Every structure is written in C-alpha cells, then in structure tokens.
Amino acid sequence: MTHQHTGGRASEPAAEIDGDAAAAFLSHEGRPESLRHAPGPYFGDYGGRWMPESLIAALDELQETFEAAKADPEFTAQVAELNATYAGRPSLLTEAKSFAAHAGGVRVFLKREDLNHTGSHKINNVLGQALLAKRMGKTRVIAETGAGQHGVASATAAALLGLECVVYMGAEDTRRQALNVARMQLLGAEVIPVTNGSQTLKDAINDALRDWVANVDTTHYLLGTAAGAHPFPAMVRYFHEVIGEEARAQILEQTGKLPDAVCACVGGGSNAIGIFHGFLDDPSVRLYGFEAGGDGVESGRHAATITLGRPGVLHGARSYLMQDEYGQTMESHSISAGLDYPGVGPEHAYLADIGRASYEPVTDREAMDAFKLLCRTEGIIPAIETAHALGGALKVGQRLAADLAPGEQPGDKVIIVNLSGRGDKDVATAAEYFDLLPDDSAEQEIAKEGEQL
Amino acid sequence: MKTLSSKAAAAVEKARSEGRAALIGYLPAGFPDVPTTIEAALAMAANGVDLIEIGIPYSDPVMDGRVIQDATVQALAAGFTVPQIFDVVRGITSATDVPVLVMTYWNPVMRMGVREFASRLAEAGGAGLITPDLIPDEAAEWMAVSDEFGLDRVFLVAPSTSPARMRSTVEASRGFVYGVSVMGITGARTSVGAAARAVVDDAHAAGAERVCVGLGVSSAAQVAEIARYADGVIVGTALVAALRDGGVPAVAALCKDLSTGTGKNPS
Numbered sequence: 001m002t003h004q005h006t007g008g009r010a011s012e013p014a015a016e017i018d019g020d021a022a023a024a025f026l027s028h029e030g031r032p033e034s035l036r037h038a039p040g041p042y043f044g045d046y047g048g049r050w051m052p053e054s055l056i057a058a059l060d061e062l063q064e065t066f067e068a069a070k071a072d073p074e075f076t077a078q079v080a081e082l083n084a085t086y087a088g089r090p091s092l093l094t095e096a097k098s099f100a101a102h103a104g105g106v107r108v109f110l111k112r113e114d115l116n117h118t119g120s121h122k123i124n125n126v127l128g129q130a131l132l133a134k135r136m137g138k139t140r141v142i143a144e145t146g147a148g149q150h151g152v153a154s155a156t157a158a159a160l161l162g163l164e165c166v167v168y169m170g171a172e173d174t175r176r177q178a179l180n181v182a183r184m185q186l187l188g189a190e191v192i193p194v195t196n197g198s199q200t201l202k203d204a205i206n207d208a209l210r211d212w213v214a215n216v217d218t219t220h221y222l223l224g225t226a227a228g229a230h231p232f233p234a235m236v237r238y239f240h241e242v243i244g245e246e247a248r249a250q251i252l253e254q255t256g257k258l259p260d261a262v263c264a265c266v267g268g269g270s271n272a273i274g275i276f277h278g279f280l281d282d283p284s285v286r287l288y289g290f291e292a293g294g295d296g297v298e299s300g301r302h303a304a305t306i307t308l309g310r311p312g313v314l315h316g317a318r319s320y321l322m323q324d325e326y327g328q329t330m331e332s333h334s335i336s337a338g339l340d341y342p343g344v345g346p347e348h349a350y351l352a353d354i355g356r357a358s359y360e361p362v363t364d365r366e367a368m369d370a371f372k373l374l375c376r377t378e379g380i381i382p383a384i385e386t387a388h389a390l391g392g393a394l395k396v397g398q399r400l401a402a403d404l405a406p407g408e409q410p411g412d413k414v415i416i417v418n419l420s421g422r423g424d425k426d427v428a429t430a431a432e433y434f435d436l437l438p439d440d441s442a443e444q445e446i447a448k449e450g451e452q453l
Numbered sequence: 454m455k456t457l458s459s460k461a462a463a464a465v466e467k468a469r470s471e472g473r474a475a476l477i478g479y480l481p482a483g484f485p486d487v488p489t490t491i492e493a494a495l496a497m498a499a500n501g502v503d504l505i506e507i508g509i510p511y512s513d514p515v516m517d518g519r520v521i522q523d524a525t526v527q528a529l530a531a532g533f534t535v536p537q538i539f540d541v542v543r544g545i546t547s548a549t550d551v552p553v554l555v556m557t558y559w560n561p562v563m564r565m566g567v568r569e570f571a572s573r574l575a576e577a578g579g580a581g582l583i584t585p586d587l588i589p590d591e592a593a594e595w596m597a598v599s600d601e602f603g604l605d606r607v608f609l610v611a612p613s614t615s616p617a618r619m620r621s622t623v624e625a626s627r628g629f630v631y632g633v634s635v636m637g638i639t640g641a642r643t644s645v646g647a648a649a650r651a652v653v654d655d656a657h658a659a660g661a662e663r664v665c666v667g668l669g670v671s672s673a674a675q676v677a678e679i680a681r682y683a684d685g686v687i688v689g690t691a692l693v694a695a696l697r698d699g700g701v702p703a704v705a706a707l708c709k710d711l712s713t714g715t716g717k718n719p720s
C-alpha cells in the first residue's frame with residue numbers, strides 16, 4: 001500500500017507535529033473563523049453522500065427532522081431530561097493523580113463517560129437518535145455493533161422508547177461476545193449474525209444498510225459513530241457535544257484554566273469529536289486522537305486509518321480509509337473491537353488535514369499497559385478502546401513535561417482524557433492478555449477467541 | 454438526458470426500432486475467472502442480450518444480495534484485481550458489437566483516478582459506467598471526464614426518489630436511466646411490483662427518453678411484464694445463479710428464454 005498524505009503527520013517526530021499543527025491552526029488559512037458546529041455535508045474535502053439513490057430520501061428526511069428538532073425547545077429539553085435522569089449526566093471529571101505520575105507528572109483528568117448508563121459515551125447518541133426516530137414516526141431501529149457496546153446502547157434506547165430493535169453483528173463476534181448478545185436479547189432486541197464478507201463490523205454496517213434500503217419506511221438506521229453519509233457525522237457529533245461542553249466547564253472550575261491537551265481514542269470517531277468539539281476554538285488546547293495501532297503500524301495489522309489510510313469513500317462518506325491499491329477496503333486489526341474499523345469520520349479527516357487535531361497510533365501493547373496502569377493506580381477498569389486514549393495520554397504528558405518553558409513545572413500542565421467507557425465487557429480479553437486465567441478453564445477458551453478480535 | 458454518441462442509447466434504440474424492450478444482462482467480472490466472464494458475456498450477446506453489464510467485484514457491495522455477493526467474494530478470493538476489468542471489456546468488445554457497460558461501486562474508480570479509469574475504459578471499448586453508490590450530486594468529476602471520453606453515465610432512480618431528484622438525475626444521465634424496481638437490493642423476486650411502473654412513468658415524465666428496470670427480474674414472464682412499460686429490462690442475479698450452477702450453456706439458455714419476453718406488443 002502506498003502512503004500518500006496531504007500532510008506528513010504520521011511520519012514526523014511528535015514535537016514537530018505539535019509545532020506544525022499549532023501554526024497551521026493559528027494561521028486560519030482559508031477556513032472559517034469557528035470550527036464549532038460544522039453542519040456538513042462537507043468538512044473540507046470530506047463527508048458528503050456517497051450512497052445509493054434509494055436511501056437519499058431517508059437521509060433528507062433525517063436531516064430535516066434533525067434540523068427541526070435542534071431548533072425545537074421541546075426536543076432539546078427532552079434530550080437534556082433523558083441525559084440527566086436516565087443516562088446520569090453530567091458525567092464526572094476525575095483527577096487521576098497516581099496515574100499522572102506516569103505521564104511526566106502533568107495533571108491528568110478523566111472525563112468519566114464510563115459512569116453513564118450502559119457504561120460508555122454511546123448512550124448520548126442512541127437516546128438522541130431514538131427520539132428522532134420517534135419524531136419521524138418510525139417504529140423500528142437497526143444498528144451495527146462490533147463487540148456489542150453500541151448494540152447494547154441501541155437496544156436500551158429502543159426498550160426505553162418502545163421501538164423494535166434489530167442489531168447486526170459479525171457472526172464471529174456473536175460467538176466471542178455471547179454475553180453481550182444475551183444483554184441485547186434481554187433488552188428485547190433481535191441480534192442477527194452477519195456471515196457476509198469478512199464478517200466484521202464493516203460487514204455488519206453493510207448488512208444494516210441493506211436492511212435499511214428495504215425497510216426505510218418504518219426503520220431508522222441508528223448508526224453508532226460519527227461516520228457515514230450526511231447528516232450522520234454532524235448529527236452524531238451534536239449528540240456527543242455534551243461531553244466537551246461539560247468537560248470544558250468542569251476543567252475551568254477545577255483548575256481555573258483550559259487544559260493543554262485533550263486525548264481521546266478514535267474508532268469511527270464519536271467520543272473524540274464529542275470532547276474535541278468543546279475545545280475546537282481554543283487554539284491553546286491541543287487535540288489528540290489515538291487510533292488502534294494493533295500489532296504496530298509497520299506490521300500491517302492495525303486500524304490506524306488516518307495515520308496510514310488515504311482518502312476514499314466507504315459507507316457513505318469520503319474520508320481516510322484503509323484500502324489496498326485497487327480501492328478494496330482492507331481488514332483492520334485491533335485488540336479492541338470498538339476501534340477495529342477501516343474507516344473514520346470525515347470531520348476527523350478534515351481536522352487532521354488542517355492540523356487542528358493530531359492523530360497517532362497506539363499499539364495493542366501500549367494500550368494494555370495503560371489499561372493495567374489505570375486499574376492499579378486509580379481503581380478504574382477502562383474499556384480497551386479507552387485504554388488507547390490513556391496510552392496516548394501517557395506519551396503526551398511525557399512530551400509536555402519534557403518541553404516546559406523556563407520556570408514551568410510539570411504540574412502546571414493539564415491533560416483531559418475522555419474515558420469513553422468502562423472495561424467490564426473486556427475482562428475476559430484482559431484476563432487472557434495478562435495470563436490470569438487457569439489453564440484449560442472455560443473462561444480461557446472464550447477469552448482466547450475474544451483476544452483475536 | 455444527452456443522447457450524443459451514446460453506445461448504450463444506440464442499443465436501446467435499436468431494440469425499440471424492432472418493437473422490443475432492450476434486454477440487459479449482468480455478470481460480475483472474474484467469476485469464476487476472467488476467460489469465463491468473457492465467454493459468458495459473448496454467449497449473452499449471441500442469445501438475445503442487447504447490452505452487457507459487467508460488475509467490478511468490490512469488498513463492500515451494499516446494493517447486492519447474497520448471490521452476487523457470493524460470486525464477487527469468490528472472484529476476489531481467486532485474485533481478481535480491478536484493472537482486469539479492462540481485459541474483460543476488451544475481450545468482449547473485440548468479439549461483438551453489443552456494447553458493454555461497467556457496473557462499479559465508486560471507491561475503486563476513485564482509487565485509480567476517475568480520469569485514468571475513464572481513459573482505460575474508453576480504450577478498451579467500454580460504453581460507460583453504471584454507478585450504484587454515486588449520485589449526480591457527488592459526480593462533478595465523473596460528469597466532466599465522461600463528457601471528455603464520450604462515456605455513458607447511468608445513474609439510478611428509485612421508488613423513493615423525489616420529483617426534483619428525478620429531474621436532476623435524468624438530466625445528469627446519458628445512455629439510459631436505471632430504474633430500481635423495488636426498495637431493496639439485488640436478488641431474484643417473484644414479483645417486481647407496482648413501484649417499478651411508477652418509477653418508469655415518473656422518469657419518463659421527468660424527460661428520460663430511455664428507462665430500464667432492474668433488481669429482482671429473473672424470468673421471461675417478468676421481462677414481458679416490464680417490457681410493456683419500460684425501454685429495457687436488466688437481469689442480474691438469475692444470470693449469476695445460472696453461471697454458478699450450469700456454466701456458460703446455462704447462461705446462454707436463460708438469455709434465450711428471457712429474450713422471448715422483450716416484445717412490446719406480445720401477440
């Protein structure tokens with residue numbers, strides 16, 4: 001695969017990336033004054049609607065419904081009410097003092113999306129979209145899922161709001177994540193194992209799209225990340241903006257200033273864009289997205305889409321894409337099912353190109369080291385997706401500490417990490433990774449498979 | 454809809470002049486291998502098919518049902534690569550006058566470069582492209598390049614297409630407009646339903662001179678039903694299944710049978 005870039009982000013040393021990014025962002029060359037609330041359909045050269053005509057009417061209807069809902073105080077009040085009384089928002093901002101000792105001694109704060117109902121940021125988006133489905137008079141929602149987080153969140157919102165729910169999930173994943181399948185079924189959802197193509201998350205999205213084409217009159221496609229055709233990227237971001245809004249207010253209250261850096265993991269990019277959004281117009285705040293580096297980007301077994309992909313179209317949007325020289329989508333690899341996707345949301349592609357945010361790979365190993373560290377130092381078991389953000393934050397903290405101005409202390413520097421989810425779902429994978437399971441135990445058999453996600 | 458030097462339009466018009474709807478047959482390239490695709494396409498041409506549609510196997514065919522997915526997965530697994538499409542097209546056009554349209558999802562074209570792809574397709578004697586996941590709104594580059602190389606651009610319209618989009622899509626198309634018969638994906642259906650007729654009528658009303666109907670058509674009886682109101686009938690899954698189960702002779706036999714249904718005024 002050739003690696004042609006519009007910018008040289010991935011291959012340059014980190015310190016230079018930071019300098020270039022800040023300079024490029026501050027120069028404001030040819031881009032709007034504010035980066036917040038970008039409406040789509042395009043984010044620079046990315047985004048759009050690379051979709052079958054059959055679905056365009058549904059995308060139009062969704063866009064109209066979404067625009068009207070945003071302007072309707074009743075809708076925004078409904079979302080706020082569900083967030084407050086059901087999802088458990090606002091989520092906490094917790095200072096991780098012992099973990100921070102490993103990050104060059106800078107201060108590290110965790111935005112606790114893991115404390116939301118269902119255990120991750122995903123709930124923000126599903127509640128919003130399920131409400132929109134109801135406004136459109138749809139009675140059925142469909143969703144794709146990898147490990148099951150978004151599937152469980154979708155099933156939850158559907159149960160709450162009285163919608164039928166069908167979740168597409170790779171056949172392999174349904175076996176590895178049997179408990180998550182059971183959770184979805186307990187919540188009343190039907191889980192359909194996907195046996196097409198590579199039988200992974202991207203094929204689950206393909207099958208969900210095929211279902212949507214055939215059932216669009218009654219059905220809303222509840223896409224789980226800030227990717228896909230317009231209006232999905234802007235809409236999913238809208239429902240996650242609350243993460244960044246809360247985090248910005250909380251950090252100002254707790255430290256009296258803006259953070260130096262905000263770190264998040266990037267699968268399709270929903271938790272990252274949600275927290276980034278609060279800080280997009282604060283040029284002093286550096287934004288870092290951490291992609292799944294798998295076995296290492298040089299191994300070819302990774303999901304580092306922005307780092308190594310090149311622009312293309314998949315699932316309705318033009319964005320960075322892991323593809324071979326002929327434009328066939330490549331299979332991604334990561335220990336984390338939620339990051340194991342060969343595409344990425346178009347707004348991230350744009351933020352990468354203009355240098356507003358930096359994207360770097362974090363390997364399975366770095367992520368699992370950070371996973372263990374957070375467990376031991378803070379008593380918080382993170383999702384393995386989230387562990388990539390933590391692994392990246394350790395590096396960012398060390399770089400900040402190595403690059404202090406005269407008279408500055410490491411403790412003057414502040415990083416926020418989006419703790420996108422809790423790790424209960426990942427205990428089997430982690431136990432196997434750290435060799436905690438007795439040989440030949442049933443758990444070990446399950447975990448062995450889980451580890452190959 | 455521009456008719457200027459369109460190979461696809463000429464094929465549909467020729468059928469019309471014979472009092473028929475055009476029969477359009479689809480097969481994916483490289484299934485089970487490149488020589489067989491060419492052989493099967495020539496068998497279609499010799500057995501009543503007016504226009505040949507060859508698909509490029511792609512990793513994420515969201516508009517395709519199981520039969521075509523399985524065939525394209527097999528083609529890719531057997532090593533088919535995108536540039537071989539030009540060998541397939543050349544192999545067919547060098548042996549028959551029946552025009553060849555390529556059906557492709559957009560990313561492989563983007564990856565090669567739209568201009569490069571178009572120039573090689575034109576050089577191979579191809580008529581143009583059918584683009585299931587490219588709408589005219591995103592097609593600025595393809596519009597310019599297809600004009601430059603005189604290639605047909607067949608966009609799709611569906612039962613869900615709004616009147617405004619119907620007009621703009623008809624306007625953007627050259628060769629014919631592809632009317633999707635049902636809200637769904639490719640795959641044989643026992644009935645194509647009333648939606649197909651409405652799509653064709655709407656497209657004609659929006660100014661389309663040629664509207665061909667595809668998705669779900671598998672029998673001569675269905676061809677006959679659609680031929681009464683449409684300018685062409687597109688058969689895909691049934692031909693792929695025939696090739697899978699009975700090889701090239703089965704494709705020839707099915708085409709012969711399907712072509713009995715194309716008459717506009719069956720006696």
Ligand SMILES: Cc1ncc(COP(=O)(O)O)c(C=O)c1O
Nearest residue numbers: 225267268269270271338420421
């Ligand atoms: C906890 C958690 N974090 C992050 C992700 C990655 O998704 P996104 O990039 O859309 O935030 C997932 C996806 O399943 C997840 O479960």
